[in-house]
Amino acid sequence: xxxxxTWFIPTDDLQIGTRLSFDLTDGSGQVLHKAxxxxxxxxxxxLKKKNIHSVTIRGATPFDEGQTExxxxxxFPPQSIAAIQAAMESAKTSLRNFLSSPVKDRDARxxxxxxxxxxxxxxxxxxxxxxxxxxxxxxxxxxxxxxEWVAERSAKLSxxxxxxxxxxxxxxKESFEIGLAxxxxxxxxxxxxxxxxxxxxxxxxxxxxxxxxxxESAELVNGTKSxxxxxxxxxTQLHEQADGSGYxxxxxxxxxxxxxxxxxxxxxxxxxxxxxxxxxxAPSDVLAYLCFHASKGKFCKGMLQRMIQGMSVYxxxxxxxxxxxxxxxxxxxxxxSPLKPIVRLLQLGNLRIDLKESARTITxxxxxxxxxxxxxxxxxxxxxxxxxxxx
Numbered sequence: 001x002x003x004x005x006t007w008f009i010p011t012d013d014l015q016i017g018t019r020l021s022f023d024l025t026d027g028s029g030q031v032l033h034k035a036x037x038x039x040x041x042x043x044x045x046x047l048k049k050k051n052i053h054s055v056t057i058r059g060a061t062p063f064d065e066g067q068t069e070x071x072x073x074x075x076f077p078p079q080s081i082a083a084i085q086a087a088m089e090s091a092k093t094s095l096r097n098f099l100s101s102p103v104k105d106r107d108a109r110x111x112x113x114x115x116x117x118x119x120x121x122x123x124x125x126x127x128x129x130x131x132x133x134x135x136x137x138x139x140x141x142x143x144x145x146x147x148e149w150v151a152e153r154s155a156k157l158s159x160x161x162x163x164x165x166x167x168x169x170x171x172x173k174e175s176f177e178i179g180l181a182x183x184x185x186x187x188x189x190x191x192x193x194x195x196x197x198x199x200x201x202x203x204x205x206x207x208x209x210x211x212x213x214x215x216e217s218a219e220l221v222n223g224t225k226s227x228x229x230x231x232x233x234x235x236t237q238l239h240e241q242a243d244g245s246g247y248x249x250x251x252x253x254x255x256x257x258x259x260x261x262x263x264x265x266x267x268x269x270x271x272x273x274x275x276x277x278x279x280x281x282a283p284s285d286v287l288a289y290l291c292f293h294a295s296k297g298k299f300c301k302g303m304l305q306r307m308i309q310g311m312s313v314y315x316x317x318x319x320x321x322x323x324x325x326x327x328x329x330x331x332x333x334x335x336x337s338p339l340k341p342i343v344r345l346l347q348l349g350n351l352r353i354d355l356k357e358s359a360r361t362i363t364x365x366x367x368x369x370x371x372x373x374x375x376x377x378x379x380x381x382x383x384x385x386x387x388x389x390x391x
Contacts, residue, residue, distance in 0.1 A: 009055045009351070010359065011047045014039045018352045024055060068329055071344055072133055072317060075331035075352070080123070080130040087119035088134060088159065092151040095183055099147060099190055110224045117158065117179040121172055124162045128310055129332040131163050136317025146193055150186050153270070158182035160266040164303065167310035167335070168262070178259040180227065181234035182266070188216035211247035214238055230257070238263040243297035253300055261300035265290065265307055268299070272377065282365035283315040285377040309333075312341040319346070319366040319374075327366050328353070 014020075017038050024033035032050075033043055047053075073081060094116050098109035124131045135156050158179045165175040189195065195210060218235045221227045237260035240246040242253040246264070253261065272286040287308060294301045312333030314320050319329050320343065328343035331352070339362070340355035353360060367374055 011044060011053055011055060013353045013358045013360065014044060014055065014351075016041055016044075020351065026050065026052065068319065068346070069137060071346075072137065072329055072331060075344060076130045076133055077127070080127045081134060083119075084123045084127075084131050084134045084159075087116055087123055088138070088155045091116035091120065091158065091183060092148075092155050095151045095154055096147055099150070099187055106221075107225050110221070110226045113183060114180060114226045117162075117176060117183060120159055120162050120179050121166075121175045124159065124166050125172070125175075128163050128166060129316060131159055132311060132316035132333075133331070135159050135163075136315070146196055147190060149196075150189055154183045154186055157185070157263075157266055157270055160270065160307075161262050163310050164262045164266060164307045165259070168303065168306040170259075174259060177228065177231050177234060178262055181231045181238070181259070182263055184221050184227070184231070185214065185217055185235050185238050185263070185267075187220050188213045191216065211239070215248055233257055234259050234263060238267055240264065241298050242294075242300050245298070258303075261303040262307075265299055265304050269307070280374045281377040282367070282374045283318045284313055284320075284365050287311075287313060287315070289377060308338050309335050313338045314341055314362055314365070316341075320362045321364055321366045323361045323363050 019036055019038050020033065023031050023035050025031050032046070033039070091113065094109065094113040098106060098113050101109045138152065138156055161182045162175050162179040165178045170178070192210075192213075195206070214236045218232045221235070222232055234257055236248065237251060237256045240249065240251040240256050240260060241264065242261070244250050244252040268290060269283075269286055272289065273281055273283055275281070290299060290304055291308075293299060294304045310333060312330065314330045316330055316332060319327060321327055322343075327346040329346060330341045330343050332342040334340055334342065334354070334356045337356045340358075341362075342352065342354045342356075343362075345351045345353065355361065365374065365376075367376070
C-alpha cells in the first residue's frame with residue numbers, strides 16, 4: 001500500500017475495547033486518543049459532540065500477512081486457545097498410540113482417547129469461536145508421516161464436527177459420540193499406505209476397495225469396550241450422502257444417524273478446503289459449493305445451516321476484502337447474521353469491526369499470501385475430492 005493512500009473509518013465502526021495502533025487527532029492536530037488505549041463509549045460520545053463522524057488514516061502501514069496467525073490468536077482469550085490446543089495435541093497423541101498399539105492394549109488406549117474427546121466437547125461448548133480459530137490455525141503441512149497426517153486430520157474433523165453438534169444443540173452424549181467417530185473414522189487408512197502416493201491418486205482402479213475403508217475402520221475398533229455400537233455405526237456412515245449416492249452402502253438421509261450428516265458435511269468441508277493434492281481453497285467458496293450441492297440433495301440442508309451458523313459464511317481465519325477495498329481476517333461469526341462476521345483489519349493492525357453493526361460489507365475472499373494464501377475453488381474438485389478418492 002502506498003503512503004498516499006487514505007482510509008476513512010466511520011466512528012461507529014470503532015468497537016469498544018479496541019486498541020488503535022495510532023494516535024487519534026482532530027483537524028488541528030490535538031490528540032483525542034493516544035495509541036494503545038482502548039476505545040471507550042465515552043470517547044465515541046466525545047467524537048459525536050465534536051461532530052466527528054469518521055477517522056481518517058493516511059499512509060497506513062501495510063500489515064505483514066505473515067502476522068495473521070498472531071492477529072487471530074490475539075482475538076481470543078489465551079487460556080481458551082491453550083486449552084483447546086492442548087486437548088487437540090493430547091487427542092492426536094492418544095490416537096497415534098491407539099493406532100500403533102497391539103490388539104490386547106487397545107481397550108486402554110481407546111479409554112485415553114475417549115477422555116480427550118470429552119475435553120473437545122467441553123471446550124467447544126464453552127467457546128465455539130476459539131475452537132474454530134484453533135482449527136484455522138492448524139493448516140495441513142506437506143510431507144507428513146502418514147500416521148501424523150491421519151492424526152492431525154482426524155483431530156480437526158473431530159473439533160469441527162463437535163462445534164457443529166454444539167451449535168445444533170445436541171445433547172453432550174451425542175456430541176461426544178460424533179467427536180469420537182470422527183477421531184476413529186480414518187484408522188484403516190494406515191493399512192493402505194499405497195493410497196497416499198501421488199501415482200495411486202491418479203489411478204482410480206482401487207476405488208471400490210477405498211470406498212470400503214469406513215467398514216474397515218469400524219472393524220478395527222469393534223469390540224473395544226469404550227467404543228459404543230452407535231459410534232461404530234457413525235464411523236461406517238460418514239461418507240453416506242443424503243440422496244443415497246455415498247458409500248459404502250448407499251444409505252439415504254432417512255436411513256442414517258443424525259450425527260452422520262454432521263460428520264459428512266464437516267469431512268466434505270475439510271476435504272475441499274485442504275485437498276490431499278495440496279493447496280488451500282477459499283473457505284467461503286467451499287461453503288458456497290456445499291450449499292449448491294445441498295440444494296441438489298447431496299447434503300442435509302439443516303445440518304449445513306447449523307455449520308454455517310457456527311462458522312459464518314466466511315469462516316474464522318478467512319481473509320476477506322471489504323467494500324472499501326480494505327483486507328481483513330474473520331475472527332468470529334454472528335450466529336444470527338452469517339454474512340456479517342466480526343473482522344479485524346489487516347492494514348490497520350488490530351482495528352476490530354463487527355459487520356453486523358457496520359455499514360461495511362464483505363465483497364469476497366482475499367487470496368493473499370503467507371499462512372492464509374488460498375485459491376478460488378475449481379468446479380472439477382467437487383467430484384474429484386468428495387465422490388472419488390482424494391480424501
